[in-house]
Amino acid sequence: MVRVMATGVFDIIHLGHLHYLEESKRLRDELVVVVATDTTVRKRKHEPVTPEKMRLELVASLKPVDKAVLGREGGDMFEIVRELKPDIITVGYDQPFDERNLEHELAKRGLKVDVVRMPHLDHDLDGTRKIIQKIIEFHEVNKKLSEVEKR
Numbered sequence: 695m696v697r698v699m700a701t702g703v704f705d706i707i708h709l710g711h712l713h714y715l716e717e718s719k720r721l722r723d724e725l726v727v728v729v730a731t732d733t734t735v736r737k738r739k740h741e742p743v744t745p746e747k748m749r750l751e752l753v754a755s756l757k758p759v760d761k762a763v764l765g766r767e768g769g770d771m772f773e774i775v776r777e778l779k780p781d782i783i784t785v786g787y788d789q790p791f792d793e794r795n796l797e798h799e800l801a802k803r804g805l806k807v808d809v810v811r812m813p814h815l816d817h818d819l820d821g822t823r824k825i826i827q828k829i830i831e832f833h834e835v836n837k838k839l840s841e842v843e844k845r
Contacts (some may be wrong), residue, residue, distance in 0.1 A: 695722075695724055696721075696781075696782070697723070697726060697779065697781050698718050698721050698722050698724065698781070698782045698784060698787075699725075699726050699780035699782070700727045700728070700783075701727070701728070701730070701789075702714070702727070702789070703749070704730075704752065704753050705735070705743050706743055706744065706825050714756075714787075714815075715759060716758045716821050717784070718758070718784040719760075720756035721757075721810065722782060724760045726760060726778055727754075727761070727762045727779065728764075728774055728778070729746065729763070729765060730765050731764060731765050731766075733744075733768075734765055743826075747764075750762055750763075763778070766790075772803050775805055779806065782808045783809050783810070785809060785811050785812065786812055786813065787812055788819075791809075793809040793811050794809075796809045797809045816822050831839060
């Protein structure tokens with residue numbers, strides 16, 4: 695059995711996430727997904743919209759996912775790779791990792807893992823920030839309409 699590992703925040707589940715996980719699963723037999731902790735999300739991206747346990751449960755329920763685990767706090771980010779022993783790690787199209795550098799760092803730690811960059815899904819709302827921006831715009835338009843109606 696060949697194990698694929700995917701990682702991410704998965705804050706507001708959208709088609710970009712689903713596409714990433716479906717494509718990752720197509721690579722081999724088992725897909726294990728590491729969901730970033732709230733602390734990691736705050737350090738690297740933003741304040742999470744949904745708490746880590748909720749994100750973990752949502753990701754675990756997705757059809758392509760065989761197993762979902764919560765990431766580890768601090769320390770060596772490669773520790774979870776040692777634990778899960780994937781054959782392949784997939785990197786989302788917009789994740790800030792260089793595949794060759796990541797493979798090199800894994801090899802330095804005695805971990806023989808292939809790293810594969812996944813393709814981009816060209817869709818209007820394929821990112822959490824895009825969804826949040828659309829909600830903000832929707833709210834602003836409704837607020838203006840409400841103000842007009844009050845006059």
